[in-house]
Amino acid sequence: KLRFGAVMCCCGPCAMYRRSAMLSLLDQYETQLYRGKPSDFGEDRHLTILMLSAGFRTEYVPSAIAATVVPDTMGVYLRQQLRWARSTFRDTLLALPILPGLDRYLTLDVIGQNGGLLLLALSVLTGIGQFALTATVPWWTILVIGSMTLVRCSVAAYRARELRFLGFALHTLVNIFLLIPLKAYALCTLSNSDWLSR
DSSP: OTTTTOOSOOOGGGOOOOHHHHHHHHHHHHTOEETTEEOOTTHHHHHHHHHHHTTOOOOOOTTOOOOOOOOOSHHHHHHHHHHHHHHHHHHHHHHGGGGGGSOHHHHHHHHHHHHHHHHHHHHHHHHHHHHHHHOOOOHHHHHHHHHHHHHHHHHHHHHHTOGGGGGGGGHHHHIIIIIHHHHHHHHHTTTOOOOOOO
16 A cells, blocks of 8 residues: 555554554544544554544554464454444544545545445345345355456456466355344444454
């Protein structure tokens, strides 16, 4: 993202900030509220948005190497995804006022990330509705979801020059059966600020 001067979420264990920039935003960062309650999950996305709002650049450095701990069980993974979903919904609203000042591609990316999920959810619900009402398999819905998945993964594989990105198509099944219901729940429980972790 060197080209745009903005990464919309600098992930916690992989991010470094200039000390002077961090100190200038420390009060806002430490007193983060959502609906009047302290909120400290998703702080990496919140800090990134604060940096961009203050006029700082956030950049991806491809040569950087970082290590982190990742979920090793389904329960831990789903709790992580619930935290991330709440953070994304909440902080996307915080980011809306700064989008016009950033590159147009970033606006498209934010709309795509959120709108794509909404379209996938609507497609799945439509397919389920068709099956429930007519007892027919929603082949067009399945074909469109499958085609969009392959196009997206093919573009990623081409840009990264790595065929293994095609395997990411399997994540669509994880999205449909696990993450869409979880994100719907996250949207209904945005005020819950529990970390849901150890």
